[in-house]
Amino acid sequence: MRVTFVASEVGSGLRRNLTMTLAVIITVAVSLGLFGASLLVRAQVSTMKDFWYDKVEVSIFLCGKGSDTPSCSGGPVTDAQRDQIKADLESLKPIVESIYYESKAEAYQRFKEQFKNSPIVDNVSEAALPESFRVKLSDPTKYDVVASAFAGRPGIEQVNDQRQILDKFFRLLGGLQLVALLIAIAMLIVTVLLIVNTMRVAAFSRRRETSIMRLVGASNFFIQLPFLLEAAFAAGAGALLAIGSLMLTKAVIIDGVLAPSFQFTSFVGWDAVYTIAPIMFVTGVLLAGLAAFFTLRKYLRV
Amino acid sequence: MILFDRVTKQYASQQRPALDELSVEIEKGEFVFLVGPSGSGKSTFLRLILREELPSRGSVWVAGKDLGKLSNWKIPTLRRQIGTVFQDFRLLPNKTVAENVAFALEVIGKPKSLIRKVVPEVLEVVGLEGKEQRRPDELSGGEQQRVAIARAFVNRPMLLIADEPTGNLDPATSVGIMKLLDRINRLGTTVVMSTHDSAIVDQMRRRVIELEGGQLVRDQSRGVYGYAR
Numbered sequence: 001m002r003v004t005f006v007a008s009e010v011g012s013g014l015r016r017n018l019t020m021t022l023a024v025i026i027t028v029a030v031s032l033g034l035f036g037a038s039l040l041v042r043a044q045v046s047t048m049k050d051f052w053y054d055k056v057e058v059s060i061f062l063c064g065k066g067s068d069t070p071s072c073s074g075g076p077v078t079d080a081q082r083d084q085i086k087a088d089l090e091s092l093k094p095i096v097e098s099i100y101y102e103s104k105a106e107a108y109q110r111f112k113e114q115f116k117n118s119p120i121v122d123n124v125s126e127a128a129l130p131e132s133f134r135v136k137l138s139d140p141t142k143y144d145v146v147a148s149a150f151a152g153r154p155g156i157e158q159v160n161d162q163r164q165i166l167d168k169f170f171r172l173l174g175g176l177q178l179v180a181l182l183i184a185i186a187m188l189i190v191t192v193l194l195i196v197n198t199m200r201v202a203a204f205s206r207r208r209e210t211s212i213m214r215l216v217g218a219s220n221f222f223i224q225l226p227f228l229l230e231a232a233f234a235a236g237a238g239a240l241l242a243i244g245s246l247m248l249t250k251a252v253i254i255d256g257v258l259a260p261s262f263q264f265t266s267f268v269g270w271d272a273v274y275t276i277a278p279i280m281f282v283t284g285v286l287l288a289g290l291a292a293f294f295t296l297r298k299y300l301r302v
Numbered sequence: 303m304i305l306f307d308r309v310t311k312q313y314a315s316q317q318r319p320a321l322d323e324l325s326v327e328i329e330k331g332e333f334v335f336l337v338g339p340s341g342s343g344k345s346t347f348l349r350l351i352l353r354e355e356l357p358s359r360g361s362v363w364v365a366g367k368d369l370g371k372l373s374n375w376k377i378p379t380l381r382r383q384i385g386t387v388f389q390d391f392r393l394l395p396n397k398t399v400a401e402n403v404a405f406a407l408e409v410i411g412k413p414k415s416l417i418r419k420v421v422p423e424v425l426e427v428v429g430l431e432g433k434e435q436r437r438p439d440e441l442s443g444g445e446q447q448r449v450a451i452a453r454a455f456v457n458r459p460m461l462l463i464a465d466e467p468t469g470n471l472d473p474a475t476s477v478g479i480m481k482l483l484d485r486i487n488r489l490g491t492t493v494v495m496s497t498h499d500s501a502i503v504d505q506m507r508r509r510v511i512e513l514e515g516g517q518l519v520r521d522q523s524r525g526v527y528g529y530a531r
Binding site: 005208209212214215217218219220222223 | 352374375377378379380381382383384386392394405406408409410411453454457
């Protein structure tokens with residue numbers, strides 16, 4: 001195997017077919033960029049899930065003076081009811097990880113803290129806020145167990161799962177990811193078709209060389225190798241561009257803009273980018289290589 | 303060297319077979335002219351030897367191998383033992399004479415040191431010393447064909463296939479090419495040459511195989527181009 005010979009063939013092939021090479025590089029970059037972006041959104045969702053599910057609680061609001069749900073028809077919660085609820089919660093361990101009782105006073109403190117810059121604080125009195133049990137579950141998806149056991153019980157106004165609010169948000173992100181993924185797949189198909197066509201043109205423009213190679217007994221592998229390497233090289237260049245823009249997105253948009261503006265949540269770390277980058281590269285090069293391989297099998301027969 | 307055993311070649315797009323139950327044997331070291339009108343099956347005959355086509359029926363043996371049973375990946379090995387020359391030379395216009403010849407060795411993975419040694423040798427054999435750095439378009443037709451022959455011969459094949467090698471050349475130049483092919487034949491390479499050039503065939507007095515309609519109509523050991531044509 002003559003490495004320098006193959007390398008010079010690849011180089012001249014790329015130069016001869018410069019416009020097509022550029023087209024392949026750009027489509028690979030765009031499709032892999034979208035592909036990487038969709039993977040990044042997925043990583044973001046999973047980061048946020050880890051972050052938030054760790055913090056979400058099931059809130060069991062107890063009946064207060066003004067509560068008008070049927071379960072509160074007996075008036076505000078009694079001490080006996082409260083003790084019973086607490087005991088029942090304790091019995092649900094280990095599903096229930098920890099239980100925290102929040103009194104009206106504490107609820108008011110938290111409310112004031114949360115809305116300290118808003119005039120709404122002045123209109124709300126301590127008595128208007130319900131006391132509650134804040135229940136942390138060992139597995140946030142087991143919410144149903146708690147809900148079915150406590151919802152509608154006398155003395156309990158409402159059982160609230162914070163996860164449900166988050167899930168709406170995650171579904172939105174999941175939808176975005178799906179859209180990005182679908183566009184990425186469409187673009188990858190376009191890329192494959194373009195590579196197939198590029199290989200056809202390349203095989204045609206070099207039919208003189210390849211026919212001579214065939215005649216003097218060059219192996220199929222040797223005849224196809226420069227073409228395969230060209231496709232892989234163009235795809236690799238496109239993949240590097242896509243990876244570069246993904247890293248730029250992480251550095252400028254996520255770390256530079258989103259993270260400082262939304263400090264209450266966490267964002268994907270560089271580890272996610274480093275996991276996604278090789279996936280993008282391998283996907284691009286492999287896809288191009290396979291597309292080229294099957295095209296060449298058809299156009300460069302022995 | 304070459305054995306055609308009741309070979310029929312039927313192309314899908316044609317009604318009449320290109321070769322019809324053809325049986326012929328060519329011994330090692332022979333010089334054979336393949337003659338016959340256009341469409342008589344000469345090209346198919348040569349393509350079958352090169353395993354560019356497979357026979358529809360019968361078998362073709364080259365260098366002791368039944369080509370019908372030769373697996374795809376062994377075809378290059380077969381072709382390395384066969385040199386090929388065409389009417390239209392088939393040189394690479396952007397490579398020099400030396401590079402064109404070297405190309406045949408490069409693509410079968412021969413080391414650079416060997417290429418540097420044998421390319422000047424073979425260019426001397428074909429009479430192109432001093433023109434190594436010329437490009438094909440700077441050469442005459444005869445010289446271009448010599449480059450093509452050098453490329454076919456540089457790997458010292460046991461068989462040389464020449465498909466109307468003098469078809470594009472004037473008679474004087476053709477004589478030079480024939481002398482070269484004769485010399486290569488004397489070096490031990492079997493030569494099979496298809497041609498329409500009656501003067502050459504009559505002059506050389508070698509074995510003549512004549513095809514017509516895909517059938518063997520004449521096989522003469524010291525033949526001429528044709529009867530009273």
